[in-house]
Amino acid sequence: MSAAREEGTVPLHWQGRELAARPGQSVAAALLENGVRSWRRTRRGGRPRGLFCGIGACYDCLVRLDGGPEVRACLVPVSPGLRVDPGGAVPEHDPCEQDPTRRPPERDAVQHPTEEDA
Template structure:
């Protein structure tokens, strides 16, 4: 479906799997070129979501990158060894103690 104009030159890790990528391209581009279409699940229904706008406006491509949740894959440039994973439901929030 999606193809690169230049060959991949690095590898990234997506959900424990090594994928080819091109240094500097967006994470969304790298995932789409590798055949990954589902980037996250919605919090309410668990429906699969993938990138829609590819320009940072829609937030459908939220993933976890290097342990940080709610990262837009379309706005994240890849680099060698980048580790990312799908985001399932809503992000974790730190526990707050009542005063």
């Protein structure tokens, strides 16, 4: 499908471009059909990701819909005018490495009784 919408298609907006999608088609299928092969990057290494399993078992196809939280593109059907943005906008490094206050508190080691305690 090309960016020019065909009869019976619905508009889908990907990063400011209007794409054509078929009613009932998943967001992932619509992106693939319009030539978009990857729509997020991995946390480490920034490698491109797109559709992997296509059945909702993995999280490679995460996107943001209409500015909301990330969802799996393979599970969500298109709706007219849906705005789709890349998912996985996550810093390459763990934010806890730069802000130690975000780490969970250390737990005390379990002290097992010894013979001296008896």
